Amino acid sequence: MVLPHNPLERRTLMSTTILSFQNRVVIETLHSEGRALRYIANYLGFSKATIFNELHRLNSEYQAELAQTDFEQKVSQRGRKSSLTKNLKHLVEEKIQVQKWSPEQVAHVVGIAYKTVYNWIDQGWLDVQLPDLPDHGIRRHRAKEKRGTFSHGRSIEERPHKVETRQEFGHFEADTVLSGKRKGQAVATFVERKSRLTIVKRLHGRDSQYMTQAVLELANQLQDKLKTLTVDHGKEFANYQTIERQTGTPVYFAHAYSPHERGSNENRNRVLRRFIPK
Structure with a gap:
């Protein structure tokens, strides 16, 4: 979307x-x-x-x-x-x-x-x-994170400087938006850092296998245009090694409790949550 x-x-x-x-x-x-x-x-x-x-x-x-x-x-x-x-x-x-x-x-x-x-x-x-305005002009505090996490993966500190400057197309931030009202439903969001291009894919479950499939589909669509992926430590990204092996795209993990490190993705998710049943 x-x-x-x-x-x-x-x-x-x-x-x-x-x-x-x-x-x-x-x-x-x-x-x-x-x-x-x-x-x-x-x-x-x-x-x-x-x-x-x-x-x-x-x-x-x-x-x-x-x-x-x-x-x-x-x-x-x-x-x-x-x-x-x-x-x-x-x-x-x-x-x-x-x-x-x-x-x-x-x-x-x-x-x-x-x-x-x-x-x-x-x-x-x-x-x-x-x-x-949707948020009444203020930013609400995020609900307490209920997803599981893990601590492996390549740190965002290892990410190339050119990703930070937003001068090159192809560096995406990824996340999931969960529906608390409809148990098991979620969407994957991908935001390109330079252009802010936003791609949303519906997931058939919240497990890592579904997110992995969504990323592989994205890589198939973008081919060599997908250069890096920056994510958080949610368990849906636990199969990051599979993603890197099958796509050749390095996956970088933001620090815990640091949503500002994926600011473009967070802003898009805030808009999208208005249409996802809570």
Whole structure:
């Protein structure tokens, strides 16, 4: 399962002459792959000059999130009108209030930074209050972990530095989301660190054999695009040696009680738990 993304809808809601956050993610990805300026421009439908200027926005290596922050700061400083159009305002309010979407989901569809949606709420530009948000504007404490754990495996401290910098596609974080209401049911979540691509697979049980099968299916889909896997010490990953042997992908284990070491995965799981019976 991948969150919905409709480029045509986004283009009608946002100006076609201004790069969106999603555009910037594509620019970062294609540029890191060594794609030519003309290729990136044609792929996104912008002029080469626009792409050239965007790639030189920062005084360091181009990163979509930093570029988006720089853009929004400069817009604020020069008093430019907000990109929140009437149609976009209606869409965001509909998604959050009626369909119970999170700001992160809305931002993904529209193609903007999720912080922008929170800023619109804070500034009163949306008819949305904190209680309207899935988590009421606060992060809840996680329920006590009831899964078994084990202490073997390769430590996250051995993970290559390039995984930490999010400069290369193919480094995934993995976890499970369990249903307490429907005994035995669970899903496996895989989040790619660079692009935040999210893949969800239904598991037929909570044992390690089912998670192992899900990882092998993922590896078969991605082939050599799956470079590393970062997980926690839940027993569902006890067959990590089988995964490494059959896929050639190294598996790294985060420290105990350190969900921030798999932040992308944790954020996606927090959204997904709203749709999983507790």
